[in-house]
Amino acid sequence: MRALAWLAVCGAASLPSLLAYAEPPASAPTAKPTAGQVGPFATPPTVTQLPNGLSVVTVPWNSPGIIAYYTLVRVGARDEVEPGHSGFAHLFEHMMFRGTERLPEEAYEERIQSFGADNNAYTTQDFTLYTVTAPASALAEIVDIEADRFQHLSYDERAFRTETGAVLGEYNKSAASPATKMWEALSELAFTRHTYGHTTIGYLADIQAMPDKFAYSRAFFRRFYTPDNTTVLVAGDVRHEALLELVQKHYGSWKGTRDQPKIPVEPEPEKGARRHIDWDGMSAPQLLVGYRTGAFMGEGDASMQRTRLRDTAALEVVHALLFDRASPLYQSLVVDQPRLLELESWTSNFSRDPGLFVVSAELKEGTSFEEIEQQVARAIDALARGEIDPARVAAVRSHLRYAATTRVETASDAADLLAQMIAVSGRTDTLGAYLAALAEVTVADVQRVASTYLTAPRRFVVTLAPKARAGGAP
Secondary structure (H helix, E strand, O other), X not given: OHHHHHHHHHOOOOOOOOOOOOOOOOOOXXXXXXXXXXXXXXXXXXXXXXXXXXXXXXXXXXXXXXEEEEEEEOXXXXXXXXXXXOOXXXXXXXXXXXXXXXXXXXXXXXXXXXXXXXXEEEEOOOOEXXXXXXXXHHHHHHHHHHHHHHXXXXXXXXXXXXXXXHHHHHHHHHOOOHHHHHHHHHHHHHOOOOHHHOOOOOOHHHHHHXXXXXXXXXXXXXXXXXXXXXXXXXXXXXXXXXXXXXXHHHHOOOOOOOOOOOOOOOOOOOXXXXXXXXXXXXXXXXXXXXXXXXXXXXXXXXXXXXXXXXXXXXXXXXXXXXXXXXXXXXXXHHHXXXXXXXXXXXXXXXXXXXXXXXXXXXXXXXXXXXXXXXXHHHHHHHHHOOOOOHHHHHHHHHHHHHHHHHOOOOHHHHHHHHHHHHHHHOOOOHHHHHHHHXXXXXXXXXXXXXXXXXXXXXXXXXXXXXXXXXXXXX
């Protein structure tokens, strides 16, 4: 699916999920289950926070003999505030597999493979997530080796240079796709101050300069890989008490406090912007539109957070009303009289700070960018005027709530869901609150968010076409 390629470039969280519970540090850890069934979880998660700030979360899942052991570090492209240093959160997705003095890289991989586990990681604008799916019988070994690498990561300058070279290769490979250049351009247009203005992988110039920033990399690790910025969450065939005993033993002495870089605040947009890219290679003409919206929940008092969450839910309904395959706009542009090869919107593209409502299109021969932009704008304007079918709003609302709970099929899905919401909202009740907000979305809410957020001053447009056919009707 093309949307997945976009998400791989921008590094955005993409699923509605449930949050781990985080109590303030106490003299002794305490476990707190959330109340009642929440979404896909028949048994609610149980959460403990250790005195050093590390959060430990378990959610039982019907996966006999299997666990998903996920480690969330709440650091992403958002935290890269120093000019010339974009891409370091993503770089550490690589560096964390370099091993420790006790278990060098080869020994770590040998141990992981010895009990048939799968391990991986990914980075977004808001967080980095390390994943291990393994037999439940290997829990003690996994806690041991994961605690070791998160506290005692060890690499020399030669290994650092090797990994920076691998990141450069990854960038060069992705740069062969229009998605990379288009997302870089859209990020820069929409965010002139905030760090969402650079992509997760980082700027090419910064990546090329990385090999000479060995000392900076060590400081980055100390600043952000700290217990109070980390959550260990295990889904599947697991008992909270058994996990907690192991975590206390292996992580309890971990020390450190997360750095708090000053994230620049992006001013409210006063006028949109656009950019065209002349593409050297072969590609269908492509259109990428982003509207500046609010954060998933954001900071502030409870009332403000509820309002933002309601806006988030209402915008999800807007995505479906306008752009799903049953929508009049999709049927007109893609099915009945096709002017597009593809039309997609990025649903569940949640972010910690104000982000983007994104629409992408791939144009057929003879279709102009102007035509598609006008069609999309007219459909949005109709919602903003209140031209909305209440029955369709109810149907979309019901479908979204159902999808949010049924897409979780495995223990790994459950762990991933939990991790994403910890990162973007920092709350334990997010899934329940989000589903409740979704259930309450009204026609008036849809009209309000369309007229508030999906407006010309908040619209940023990137177009791309092969050089020989650039401009006008591709």
